[in-house]
Amino acid sequence: MAFKPLANLRSATGIATPKLAVWWLLVSEIVIFGGVLASYLMHRLAHPEFGMYAAHTNTIAGAVNTFVLLTSSLTAVLAHQAAETGDGKKAARYLVFTIIGALMFLTIKGFEWNYEISHGYTISANAFWAFYYTAAGIHAGHVIAGAIVMAFVAWDAAQGKELHRVELAGIYWHFVDLVWIFLFPLLYIAK
Amino acid sequence: MSVAHDHDHGHDDAHGGHHHHEPTFMERYIIPTDHKYIAQQYLWTGMFMALFGGFYAYLFRMQMAFPDMWIPFFGRLSAMEYNAAITQHGSVMIFWVAMPVLIAAFGNFLIPLMIGADDMVFPRLNRLSYQLFLLSAIILIASWFVPNGAFGGAWTAYPPLSGDGNYSLTPMGSSMWLVAVAVEFAAFLVGGINFIVTAMNARAPGMRWNDVPMIVWMICIASLLFMASVGPLIAGAVMLFFDQNLGTNFFDPRRGGDPILWQHLFWFFGHPEVYVVLLPATGMVAEIVPVFARKKLFAYDSVLYTAIGTGVLSFFVWAHHQFVAGIDPRMANVFTITTVLISIPIAEMIFLYIATLYGGSIRFTTPMLWALGVVFSFLIGGVTGIYRGASGADMYFHDTYFVVAHFHFTFFPIAFIGTFAGFTYWFPKMFGRMMNDTLGKVHFWGTMISFHGIFLPLFATGLGGDHRRIYNYNHFADLATPDLQMLRIISTVSLLILIAFQFVFIYNTFKSLFWGPIAGTNPWKATTLEWTTPENPPSHGNWPPNAMPSVYRGAYEYSVPGRDEDYWPQNVPNKAG
């Protein structure tokens, strides 16, 4: 196991060091997504034609994806709960469910994009589709990153190691879910 | 470098998982996790990049003074190369010199030592941060050699020029520049989180918030500013990258895009960025001045509040870079008010530093001279900023050499004078040897005088109407006057002198590195924790695991009445001391 400095074990704020780092990570993520979404919102409010383009998005697919992410958030929090009770195997199992959720999300997204692109709604079609693919694409990147991280965490947790990381992966995953909660109405519902 | 690691480490470490062994060459220099070696990596990489930044400055200053002349070591500078030179000079100096040296190198070196920790809280993340940074530097350097050359659309990269290869004529250079900048941001986000968490959580027992040395605060505030402001620009960089390579039109008005949006995304980051590099430099002043004035920092809390105030206000001023860049003129009034108001905390900070001198016993060593040089030169940069913040006057000064002179009077004192101050001050701790004081003073005076020689004339040419980024003034009848040309030549000659004096520094550094007199652990008789390590330079873990320091008092207890010694280290218990 890698060397862990004493510094890592101190906690002057009362928040465990790794968790504090995840919170700061989320602060920096908020401003990244904030930048995209603020830019999108300015265009969305000023350009009536965006509603016309948004009509071509697939609300059902978006809603199903929201359902998938909400459910994967649930399994993530259940994994955390299991980890709190020290049951690494159970935590790992729940994390695997969460990863499956992430993969389902990406699969649905893939079919959806495939359909849209094949109908000419490409990223370069106009400003709406550009924002649509960019915002959802950055989000999808986070989904992929989250799935990979959770795979590692689940591997360790199954052997009863580094159980505190289950919570950290969960916090990150809930954030990914939160972003989608806003992306869904912004990109799909507002027509 | 030379001190043997003969200390007997206690292996009965209560915390477990903490083991010491002699690092191999690989572990020490190629994949180190020790914060001190990562700091050195950042330091040397930053200084290496400074050579490129300086060379670019040399190229375009030569072109300014002697248009279309054959430039020694290069040849003739074409208009395209000129644009690339100014762009890369700006990017390199800010992102690949000021940021890594001021924040990453000094932050890495100082934070764990000053708060009494054995390392950063995430050593491997720390290594990743440097590796990302190195990758970004490699991408940037590679971008200078791609077909059509390096990106030349100014460091602000305003689209549509930067977004369309048909406009910039450097499609590859633009994209690679953008990727390099984005990777660099990722590196500093990772590093910044590490700094903040370390300073928040890993402080030595007993160290309260107002016992923390000022530079640790400053680096943390700077990291916070960076973290909270860079997001929109990262988003913008993705969007601009898509504009360049996927045919989107986020910033191109030909199909619903808006170039003004990029300006906002850029400057929302770009202005706090100024304070990101300023604050660590002022932190160094706050460390060095008390040591050599043998005096407590004047009003610690007030210094901290001015830093926080500056940091918060810096989020409200960004559009003063855009007064005439197409924003709605009504918004300019708001930003004039916030911009002029930022003079209040910054001026107060300078006053507090000057007040620290009052009643002191001032020793003019080389680090002290540099620290005072920061205050003196930055003052010029500060007051000339008022001209730019006042919208009515900025209309004339915008994008003239007055601006160039102004921000060099802020950035040079920060990034170079500040770095020299920190470097000469902490050199004994970093490398265990003393630098040569005489050579240091020669370097100081040569650099200071020639630096003022470069930029004071540029205030005058700016007032005379010289615009920035102009390849050759002979195309502008009003600017091609002998008077203005003479000022440009004075400036260029001063630059050559400044460059010449840097060889004194390089010589002094390498000579001292290998043959300088061995320094004790606390050569300056300073109070902060980094000077209390048993070994010099500190070995891995900084202190023996069973003798980690505890803190009993503030960071600046100098000349305390009733004590024989005029300094009282933070880790000395009251009764035993």
Added chain:
Amino acid sequence: MQLYLLPGSTYAGDIDSLVLLITGIVGFWYVVTNLMFFYLLWRYRAVEGQKALYVTGHEPDLHRWIAWPHYLIIACDVVLIVGAVRVWYHIKQNLPEAGETVRVVGQQWAWSFQHPGKDGLLDTPDDIKTVDEMHVQVGQVVHAKLESRDVLHSFSVPVFRLKQDVIPGRVITAWFEATVPGVYDIQCAEMCGIGHGIMAARIHVETPEEHQAWIAQASPQI
């Protein structure tokens, strides 16, 4: 040495006065701060056997030295803001009635100008189109409709103290009233590509007679 450009528009003097006001205020602070700085450096240089004072900086009689300048700076800031906003408002927000409207189009790397011609209206057949050469009449308010064909440019006439970026996709109206006849530089002040350094034009400020003569001579044959 002639560094100071002549003020060539009605508001150039306002900007110059504002610059002088700022110079007065910040000059005062600069001198005072430096006097204090060097006095303290000299007065408290290390002397053998003399120990430094131990003060925290929170003693009221010492902190006063920070607090009073602090209030004074706030007062100065108010003066600066009022001065700056007044000038800004007059030049950028206020738009006096146009005597003549000229369309200014920036492109890589030239300026083209569309003067209204004899009838005083734009987009009529008698418009006079020129490249890198603008003609205006002294004492007349000119509206410049700034447009760009490609990237950002900046319409800058240093003698007028006027600068306004030109944004593709937008029409931005700037105004000026020239006061001194002559020929001056128009410069592009925003990085616009390789040819940024050669994107110069000249503005001809003419007396009414000269201006009429130029219109007569330059008008297109219809």
Added chain:
Amino acid sequence: MSHSDTDATDHGDHGHAAAHGHGGGHGHGAAHEPAFYIRIWGILLVLLVISVLGPELEIQIVTLTTAFGIAFVKAYLVAKHFMHLDVERPIVWYALTTSLAFMVLFFAAVSPDVMEHEGTNWENVAAKAEIERALREGEGHHGEAPHGDASHGDASHGEAGHAAPAAHGSGGGH
């Protein structure tokens, strides 16, 4: 901050006592029973259904409240109960809301330039022309795909007047 001897001693002791909280603050009894999380999840799903069905009524105010109002409620529930912000130290909450506040600031200060298409002495003719073009196109061939290839300058920019960069060709090829 003056440290009298007694002060400093106290503070030293205090420091030692507070030190070395191994992984301190982990958890703080944040975990509820699984049933609790499943209940929250149920509420979230109900909200999701409302937010999808609400806009079907095609009343703008209903769309806005159901789509965005509910998004905030959902976000609140996830942040509070799943991320356990309710039992987290306040500083985390401050940090997250501060960064959100900066984004609100960004939006507020940028929208006069980007969201508005005209203002004091300026007009965004390109954006107006784009809206007009898109709406006309939308009426013309309803439901059809937009331009598949978006090579620059292919749109009918003629109406955009002078400012619309009809003469794009001048940009390249220098």
